[in-house]
Amino acid sequence: MTDPIQTFSLAQRPDLLSAYVNLDIPWPAFVEPTRLLVEWGLHAHADHQLIMLDGDTPIARAASLPLHWDGDPQTLPRRGWDGVIEQSAIDTYNGAELNTLCALEAGIDTGHTGRGLSQTVFTALRDHAREAGFEHFIAPVRPSGKTQYPEMPIEDYVQRRRDDGQRADNWLRIHERIGGRIIALSPTSMTITAPLETWTAWTGEPFTTTGLTTIPGGIAPVFVNTDLDYAVYIEPNVWVRHQLTDAPTTEGSRS
Template identity: 40%
Template sequence: MRIVDLASRPDLLDRALNLGDVGGEFIYRGFSGKMITPERFLRHWSRYFLIALDDDGVPIARALSVPLTFPAEDRPELPEHGWDEAIQWAAQDLMDGRAPDTLCAVEVVVAPHLRGTGLSSPMLKALKARAVETGLKRLIAPVRPIGKEDEPDVGMAEYAVRRGEDGLFADRWLRTHERLGARMIKVCPFAVTISGSVEDWRRWTGVKLADGDNVIPGGIAPVTANVERDCGVYVEANVWMEHPF
């Protein structure tokens, strides 16, 4: 396996994106998801878009991250709004010309036929190495526990602290981070917030919303809907983790 970045191989962009999504298409329908477009990664963060290639040069995984400033006087703690606010911080720093000192992992996606084979671990290691290479001081991640899809109604504060018999986190994605030395900082309860009409959610997920909580494919929390008001809101919690250098 070889890992390259989008800066050196922009021709791989479409094939890397075709590996799939984190959770589902709906994740990218929020305001922050719409900010991390392929065009913006090409223009601003191409060195932080990593692509793993197999022996034949075919993309088999991608890892996206954004550089930002943290901590700072106006950012003393990791945000409660997790993924959403980290992306906003990165965009604000670009607009303000503020030099970043931290790399924030946005997503790691592995080709469907290779999921569960341990490929996500070298992708995280590659993000950490890229942070070091570009003079950044830390790698942080608003981690989306993958097993939470099976328990969307369980609170993240309860789910995230579960441990296996070996003492490591029970969730396999949290466990992957922990095995690489990452420590849990805190739960970010409003990591991803997405709103849309009943028809929007049907197009994004194939689910026709009913009043109350609705389970959706790829969701780790329910969509709360009011059909009369034609509105469905999804609020997903994540877990902030920091990888030591």
């Protein structure tokens, strides 16, 4: 009989901080861990950083930050993922009412992928948001399947569905399956800039021509400027809201 998967926050198990940080989550190289795991957040909001154990083995983590939000899709952080980090820091230090929990990552260690754990991990974070008394639970979702369609506008991509009516994108399908609803798009959710040498190290691409080019693992093109020896990647995400109560709410634009 296998041990059940247990979930702890870093506030409950600070001894697991190293294991949490060092899980091998399969992100593209250009999405660096320093961007995903906000150091101040690990300490300032350790109660909202979850780690999952299978027996004594760390297998997954869920990162999130609290902020203030009035529930209107029009007032979501304009810069999506990057904006959440900035607003959470400002709201925390200003003593604002932190009524919203925003998921930033639900990642499975590479040694434990293929077990259907993605839904389990995200559901655990949603349940944590409910138990912690948050009014809203949101996520700027990275539609991972868009790596196959990097040049497709995000507005068109989110409309794609399979023959059975479910969303074509795996992550958006998981969110919808457990009650998540798209309330807005975030065209500029994550911005990554670096010299071309760094981009080559990340992707193996030469970057010899100025203009837009696609990269392995990218869900949008990268703009390359050979004169400035720099490239900029601006990633779109999809704002998804999960209901924490049975009370009806007014959703934003759905697709």
